[in-house]
Amino acid sequence: MTYCVGMVLDRGLVFMSDTRTNAGLDNISTFKKLTTWESPGDRVITLLSAGNLATTQSVISLLDERSKSPGDRTPSLLGVPSLFQAARMVADTLREVIERTGDSGQRADGTFNATIMLGGQIAGSPPRLFLIYPEGNFIEAGDDTPFFQMGETKYGRPILVRAFDPDLSFEAAMKLLLVSFDSTLKANLTVGAPFDFHIYETDSLTIGQTGRIEADSPWFEAVSKGWGEALKSALDSLPDVKLSKLQ
Amino acid sequence: MTYCVGMVLDRGLVFMSDTRTNAGLDNISTFKKLTTWESPGDRVITLLSAGNLATTQSVISLLDERSKSPGDRTPSLLGVPSLFQAARMVADTLREVIERTGDSGQRADGTFNATIMLGGQIAGSPPRLFLIYPEGNFIEAGDDTPFFQMGETKYGRPILVRAFDPDLSFEAAMKLLLVSFDSTLKANLTVGAPFDFHIYETDSLTIGQTGRIEADSPWFEAVSKGWGEALKSALDSLPDVKLSKLQ
Numbered sequence: 001m002t003y004c005v006g007m008v009l010d011r012g013l014v015f016m017s018d019t020r021t022n023a024g025l026d027n028i029s030t031f032k033k034l035t036t037w038e039s040p041g042d043r044v045i046t047l048l049s050a051g052n053l054a055t056t057q058s059v060i061s062l063l064d065e066r067s068k069s070p071g072d073r074t075p076s077l078l079g080v081p082s083l084f085q086a087a088r089m090v091a092d093t094l095r096e097v098i099e100r101t102g103d104s105g106q107r108a109d110g111t112f113n114a115t116i117m118l119g120g121q122i123a124g125s126p127p128r129l130f131l132i133y134p135e136g137n138f139i140e141a142g143d144d145t146p147f148f149q150m151g152e153t154k155y156g157r158p159i160l161v162r163a164f165d166p167d168l169s170f171e172a173a174m175k176l177l178l179v180s181f182d183s184t185l186k187a188n189l190t191v192g193a194p195f196d197f198h199i200y201e202t203d204s205l206t207i208g209q210t211g212r213i214e215a216d217s218p219w220f221e222a223v224s225k226g227w228g229e230a231l232k233s234a235l236d237s238l239p240d241v242k243l244s245k246l247q
Numbered sequence: 248m249t250y251c252v253g254m255v256l257d258r259g260l261v262f263m264s265d266t267r268t269n270a271g272l273d274n275i276s277t278f279k280k281l282t283t284w285e286s287p288g289d290r291v292i293t294l295l296s297a298g299n300l301a302t303t304q305s306v307i308s309l310l311d312e313r314s315k316s317p318g319d320r321t322p323s324l325l326g327v328p329s330l331f332q333a334a335r336m337v338a339d340t341l342r343e344v345i346e347r348t349g350d351s352g353q354r355a356d357g358t359f360n361a362t363i364m365l366g367g368q369i370a371g372s373p374p375r376l377f378l379i380y381p382e383g384n385f386i387e388a389g390d391d392t393p394f395f396q397m398g399e400t401k402y403g404r405p406i407l408v409r410a411f412d413p414d415l416s417f418e419a420a421m422k423l424l425l426v427s428f429d430s431t432l433k434a435n436l437t438v439g440a441p442f443d444f445h446i447y448e449t450d451s452l453t454i455g456q457t458g459r460i461e462a463d464s465p466w467f468e469a470v471s472k473g474w475g476e477a478l479k480s481a482l483d484s485l486p487d488v489k490l491s492k493l494q
Contacts, residue, residue, distance in 0.1 A: 154401035158430035162475045163482055175485050183405035199490065209490050219488040228409045230481035235410055237480070238422050238473045241466040243446065243456050 001190035002033060002050040002151035005177055006117045006129050008141050010166045012201040012208070013119050013127050016177045017048050018151075018185075019212075020192030034196040035060050037067055039078050040206045043122040045086055046198050050150040051114030051134065058097045059116070063090065080122075087118050087130040087138050095136035115150050120200065127202055155187045156180035170199050170209075178213070178223045193220070248437035249280060249297040249398035252424055253364045253376050255388050257413045259448040259455070260366050260374050263424045264295050265398075265432075266459075267439030281443040282307050284314055286325050287453045290369040292333055293445050297397040298361030298381065305344045306363070310337065327369075334365050334377040334385050342383035362397050367447065374449055402434045403427035417446050417456075425460070425470045440467070 004017040017033040031053060037045045047063075049056035066076040080086045094116060101112045118138075119129035131148045132138040141148055146166055149157065159180050168176065174197065184191045193215035199208045213220050251264040264280040278300060284292045294310075296303035313323040327333045341363055348359045365385075366376035378395045379385040388395055393413055396404065406427050415423065421444065431438045440462035446455045460467050 154434070155405050157434055158402050158405065159478060161433055162478045165479075171487050171490060172482065174490065175482055175487070179482065179485070186408055187401070187404055219486065222486045226485050227481070230484050231406060231409045232412075233484070234474070234477035234481040235419065235422055235426065237477050238426075239466065239469045240418050240422070243418060243421065 001188060003153070003156060003181060003184045003188075003191040004033060004048040004050055004117060004150040005147060005156070005160070005180065006046075006048060006119050006141075007147035007164065007173060007177075008119075008127065008129050008166070009146075009168055009170075009173060010202075011170065012199065012204075013046070013121075013129060014170065014173045014177065014197070014199050015046050015048055015117075015119065016174075016181065016195055016197045018181065018191045019194055019196060020190060021053050022190045025189060028190070028192070030192075030194070031057075032196060034198060035064075036198055036207055036210065037063075037077050038207045041123070042205060043078065043120065044200055044205060044207055045077055045083070045118065045120035045122075046200065047090065048117040048150065049114060050116075052112050055094070055097050055101065055112050055114040056116070059090070059093050059114070062093050062097070082125060083118075083120060083122055083128040083130070084140075086120075086122075087132060087140075090116055090118050091132045091136045091138050094132060094134065098134055117148055117150055121202065121205060123205055127200065152184055152188045152191050156184040159183060170201075174199070175223060178220060179227055182220075182224045182227060195220075248435060250400070250403060250428060250431045250435075250438045251280060251295040251297055251364060251397040252394060252403070252407070252427065253293075253295060253366050253388075254394035254411065254420060254424075255366075255374065255376050255413070256393075256415055256417075256420060257449075258417065259446065259451075260293070260368075260376060261417065261420045261424065261444070261446050262293050262295055262364075262366065263421075263428065263442055263444045265428065265438045266441055266443060267437060268300050269437045272436060275437070275439070277439070277441070278304075279443060281445060282311075283445055283454055283457065284310075284324050284367075285454045288370070289452060290325065290367065291447055291452060291454055292324055292330070292365065292367035292369075293447065294337065295364040295397065296361060297363075299359050302341070302344050302348065302359050302361040303363070306337070306340050306361070309340050309344070329372060330365075330367060330369055330375040330377070331387075333367075333369075334379060334387075337363055337365050338379045338383045338385050341379060341381065345381055364395055364397055368449065368452060370452055374447065399431055399435045399438050403431040406430060417448075421446070422470060425467060426474050429467075429471045429474060442467075 113134040360381040
């Protein structure tokens with residue numbers, strides 16, 4: 001499995017993904033699932049991937065090759081005029097890779113599927129965030145649903161639903177994400193640290209803070225340990241009722 | 248779907264279940280999923296059910312009929328010498344009902360399945376809690392895993408894992424359960440209020456507090472509304488890190 005979150009804040013976009021891949025519980029590895037393309041001053045595009053690793057690596061390689069050959073920049077992620085067109089291109093590439101693998105050779109029903117989150121900004125437009133399905137269609141985040149999750153979404157969702165706020169600071173958003181990831185990590189062995197992140201500030205049009213948080217980083221340990229206590233205090237702060245009143 | 252939790256505390260057992268049943272998203276109803284048998288001074292047994300409603304109702308009716316015919320109290324839930332034997336009886340009845348439905352008439356693969364949680368106390372033994380699978384085998388809660396969930400378990404699990412403590416008061420345990428149920432409710436339409444509960448105090452050997460919490464009960468509303476704020480304060484209380492240090 002995988003766990004990835006992308007969120008649209010007033011001040012920019014924040015992405016985080018785990019790095020665990022597995023082929024069965026007895027075969028786990030670490031792979032980067034967060035990729036960023038940049039053309040400083042013009043665009044920044046970040047892609048998070050979940051699903052079959054061969055599929056997602058192939059998609060990224062195809063996108064990457066196209067964006068690196070300057071004579072052939074159209075169509076490429078660095079050449080498209082809008083993020084919507086970027087999402088279409090990624091969606092087409094994704095469907096193409098899935099179809100090519102699925103049509104020939106050995107069959108493995110459904111296992112070639114992958115889902116991709118794509119977000120970023122192209123000069124002249126606001127930041128946007130898309131969730132792309134293996135079928136090649138996609139949805140965009142809006143005011144009502146300003147964040148997307150992929151993979152093992154359930155354990156980490158309640159805290160996101162409750163505490164997400166578009167005017168969160170980047171620091172607060174990162175804390176929120178770490179708590180959401182920690183909740184998932186504690187319940188599903190196929191989601192694992194380290195976590196990759198990218199923080200994109202609106203209109204900077206350049207890659208923002210990006211990095212990797214290890215399981216033994218002092219900050220993650222403090223968040224993980226502190227959260228249990230913080231939750232207990234939060235529970236204590238809720239109103240008590242004499243149980244006899246409930247009958 | 249369904250959401251049920253049973254927990255073993257130092258001071259007794261606490262059970263809670265939702266009441267929503269559904270046959271498709273467009274056909275929902277309210278049914279009680281919590282049943283209690285009592286023989287004051289001798290035993291209290293509580294059963295929570297999840298899965299096919301026809302199966303679980305049939306199981307409960309069979310158990311109930313047997314426990315009500317005094318001449319035939321053995322084997323019956325009110326006659327067995329231990330809670331382990333009670334779990335075996337429930338498991339056998341469950342398997343019998345599933346097999347009878349599955350063996351003849353129309354087929355609906357897997358849909359006759361049900362899972363049952365059984366807890367209580369019989370004089371002379373401590374309280375015990377079992378989780379019974381449709382195959383007719385079962386597991387018992389212990390010190391390492393002192394609570395069980397059934398149905399849509401994922402959304403409500405992180406708060407239980409973090410905040411559960413065997414020495415919780417009954418009031419605190421109920422608050423914890425309501426938060427766990429509220430998180431589930433907010434994410435899965437097939438889990439719905441009202442919630443039935445039963446609080447059993449160790450060695451009382453009589454039904455404890457039992458009742459139903461409606462979605463519009465002032466307490467549940469206070470917990471549900473207060474929890475969002477409490478979580479935000481909890482997040483704020485976690486240590487901040489200068490993001491530049493993460494790189």
